[in-house]
Amino acid sequence: MDKSLIINCDDFGMCHSVNEASVRAVTEGAATSLSIMAPAPFFAEAVALARRHGITHVGVHLCVTSEFSSLRWGGVSPAGDISSLLDRTRRFHKTVRGFAARARADEVLLECERQIEAVLRTGLIPTHLDCHMFALHQHETGRGDLKPVIRELCEKYKLPFRSPFAEESRYLARHGIPMVRHAPTTTYDFPAERKFSAYIDILKRLKPGVSELIVHPGIDGPDLRSLDAPRHDHSSRRIKDYEFVCSEDLRATLQTEGVALVAWQDVF
Numbered sequence: 576m577d578k579s580l581i582i583n584c585d586d587f588g589m590c591h592s593v594n595e596a597s598v599r600a601v602t603e604g605a606a607t608s609l610s611i612m613a614p615a616p617f618f619a620e621a622v623a624l625a626r627r628h629g630i631t632h633v634g635v636h637l638c639v640t641s642e643f644s645s646l647r648w649g650g651v652s653p654a655g656d657i658s659s660l661l662d663r664t665r666r667f668h669k670t671v672r673g674f675a676a677r678a679r680a681d682e683v684l685l686e687c688e689r690q691i692e693a694v695l696r697t698g699l700i701p702t703h704l705d706c707h708m709f710a711l712h713q714h715e716t717g718r719g720d721l722k723p724v725i726r727e728l729c730e731k732y733k734l735p736f737r738s739p740f741a742e743e744s745r746y747l748a749r750h751g752i753p754m755v756r757h758a759p760t761t762t763y764d765f766p767a768e769r770k771f772s773a774y775i776d777i778l779k780r781l782k783p784g785v786s787e788l789i790v791h792p793g794i795d796g797p798d799l800r801s802l803d804a805p806r807h808d809h810s811s812r813r814i815k816d817y818e819f820v821c822s823e824d825l826r827a828t829l830q831t832e833g834v835a836l837v838a839w840q841d842v843f
Contacts, residue, residue: 576783579837580829581608581755582820583737585636585705585791588612588621590646592799596792596817598624604821605829606790607838610634610705613690614648614667622697632700632840635734637687638707640674641667643809645801650686651693657682671708675716683711684724691732702839704728705737709760714740726750735843737787753843757786767811771819778828785842792817 584597587609594617600606611621611633625633639660641647647666650657654665659679661667668674694701704725709715711725722743729736735753738744744756765773777788793799793813802809819825829836 578781578783578832578834579785579842580778580781580834581785581787581837581839581842582606583608583610583634583705583787583789583839584820585610585789586612586615586707587625587633587636588615588618590615590617590798590802591620592793592796593617593791593813594621594624596794596813597621598628598630599794600790600792600817600820601630602628604817605825605836606792606820607836607841608632608634608702610636610703611694611699612636612638612707613693614638614651616646616648618693622699625699630699632702632838633694634703634705634737634839635691635694635701636705636707637690637711637728639667639678639683639686640669640671640708640710642669642708643802644669646798651689652686657686660686671710671715674710675718678718680718680720680724683721684727687711687724687728688731691728700840701732701734703735703737703755703843704732712738712740713743722746726752735839737789755785755787755842757782757784758789760789762789762816763791763812765812767808767815770812770815771822771824774819775824775828778825778832778834781832781834785837790816790820792820 738754739758799810
């Protein structure tokens with residue numbers, strides 16, 4: 576079996592710097608897919624950029640958390656419909672732990688359905704579902720009651736899912752949900768100075784079949800730098816992701832390792 580790789584840019588719609596980097600990563604670099612965040616502040620800009628550059632297919636980056644102090648968002652639903660998902664500022668909880676402790680599964684399902692519908696209304700074609708900060712995954716939340724939410728969303732919209740956690744993957748497979756399982760979950764947290772070497776190591780260890788490399792590209796700008804408080808390396812890590820996706824190091828490694836680039840819509 577050949578080795579195929581999806582390189583997916585998460586967080587499309589978060590801010591201008593992320594939007595610009597994500598589009599460039601696809602049009603000028605080696606990225607093959609984007610995942611868009613319907614509740615995020617720059618969702619409309621992301622849609623406009625996609626149209627301008629002929630990008631017709633996107634994943635839906637289901638979002639139920641809002642982690643940055645300088646850049647906050649709530650749901651696409653009226654606050655009264657999803658009160659368990661919101662903090663006292665009517666934004667999503669900052670942490671997965673805060674979300675997991677308070678969120679009602681029925682409100683999670685409602686909000687996620689409305690996020691998918693928001694993407695559909697733009698005319699963009701959803702390729703798959705994945706999740707911001709892995710907040711819907713039992714592996715991160717301890718919430719087994721969210722697995723049926725994922726299954727129902729995939730069944731209703733006939734979409735595959737990114738499912739890098741073994742127990743959840745087995746559950747979804749039993750219900751016939753197509754998915755990509757081989758997707759390292761720690762890529763965001765690699766220090767900027769280790770990004771290139773860590774990604775190349777991942778590429779050298781790819782298994783036959785379809786894998787996914789999750790990246791979070793950004794270009795330098797005041798909006799990206801504002802994300803660094805109180806943690807001081809968000810911008811540098813995102814800039815390094817953008818540089819890697821556009822690098823000759825990546826393309827050379829793909830060629831040496833015999834890895835073919837594919838998009839989500841090529842596979843499912």
